[in-house]
Amino acid sequence: MASGLPSRPFVLVATSLFLLCSVGPSCDALDKNQPDAIVSSHQFNDESHKVVTNQTHRYKLVSFKFDHVEVPYVICLWILLACIAKIGFHLYDKLPHVFPESCLLITLGILVGVTLYFTETANSGQYTLNANTFFLFLLPPIIYDAGYHMPNRAFFNNIGTILLLAVVNTLWNTMGIGICLYGMSQIGWIHSEISLLHCFVFSSLISAVDPVAVLAIFEEIQVNEILYIIVFGESLLNDGVTVVLYHMMDGFTEIGQANLQIVDFVTGFAQFFIVVFGGTLIGVVYGLVGAFITKYTDHVRVLEPLFVFVLGYLAYLTAESMELSGILA
Structure with a gap:
């Protein structure tokens, strides 16, 4: 090292030590010159990093990610x-x-x-698997496939029976489960006391049934068409009832049992019709839009399946964004 110039890292280290020693024991002077030492150490680290990187990094012929x-x-x-x-x-x-x-x-x-x-x-x-993945990506194609192949004539011929099972039966299940759960809480069968509104929130959440496996078996064994359409229609329409009941009970819980008034119950009852008919109206509108668009796709038939799937999915998302029944849409 005496016969030539010292290497650059050695000069940086010597300069840093000289700056630290020349300020003396004063703390103020040490604080003023501290950034110079940090900059010098950073430069040293950068130079050494460059050297290591240039030595080890090589272009890969094949990579696996x-x-x-x-x-x-x-x-x-x-x-x-x-x-x-x-x-x-x-x-x-x-x-x-x-x-x-x-x-x-x-x-x-x-x-x-x-x-x-x-x-x-x-x-x-x-x-x-979370709720958003299921309700936004997995459920829409399942319901869309079922609705696309639904026998419309048999559905509307048995609409009275379907509404009886979908509306009255769901309300009966909600009231029965909620009252029984509240009664068990009052007599001590449940260790913690649960309020009546919380019992109805739970009962409205589980009162609706979704017989996907039953419908799959019915389709395989080719059961009577009336039996199939009644079970399918009930599972389709009870979604609107369940959505309204759950939002209603959840809203009543936020208001508080002591603060509820008659207008709250009337609003909750009217919300049922808004959810059901609003979701159905959205589905009808998107169906008409799809029929109008596909009217002019004679020369580009490759786009017709895309319009069918996208418009059906948009109908579901539009209804869900308005808190309406996406399944009915």
């Missing part, structure tokens, strides 16, 4: 496996007669989930 496509890749594999399993269930006729197809698919999903969890193939936290 599974984490970049992990979520959609695994989801597509799940869908592919479910479709192949559904084909296999239909090819082997004896198995669906012993177990319903929905139960077999649920079992398959459990096995796939357990395998991914214990093998740590994918991060399970990325595939947690």
Whole structure:
């Protein structure tokens, strides 16, 4: 080092030490010159980082980034496996007669989930099913498929029975469950006391039924069309009743049981008709728009399925944004 100039890092370190020693023991002077030392150390770190980076980084011929496509890749594999399993269930006729197809698919999903969890193939936290994923992405195509293939004539011929089961039966379930739960709380069968409004909030949440598995079995075994349309229509229309009841009871809870007035009950009763008929009106409007658009798609028929799916999905989202019945829409 004596025969030539010292290296640059050595000069930076020596300069930093000289600045620190020349200020003496004064704390004020040390504070004033402290940024110079920090800048010098940062420059030293930057230079050393550049040297290490230039020495280790090389252009890769082939790279593998599974984490970049992990979520959609695994989801597509799940869908592919479910479709192949559904084909296999239909090819082997004896198995669906012993177990319903929905139960077999649920079992398959459990096995796939357990395998991914214990093998740590994918991060399970990325595939947690929440309410937004279900109601915004999974439920609309299921309901749209059912509504698209619904026998309209049989539905309107049995509209009285369907409304009886969808409206009166849902109200009966809500009142029965809520009153029974409140009674058990009062007589001590439930350790904590629950108010009547909270009991009705819970009962309105679970009173509606969704017989998806029953409808799937009915469709496979080709049951009577009237029985199928009654069960399907009831499951379709009780959504409006359940939405109104839940929002009504939740709103009553926020107001408080002691502050409720007659006008609140009248408003809640009127909300039922707004939710039901509002959701239906939105569906009719989007249906007319779709019919008008597809009237001029004779030369671009490749776009017709896109209009059909997008307009149906927009009808659902529009109704949900207005807190109306997206299923009816």
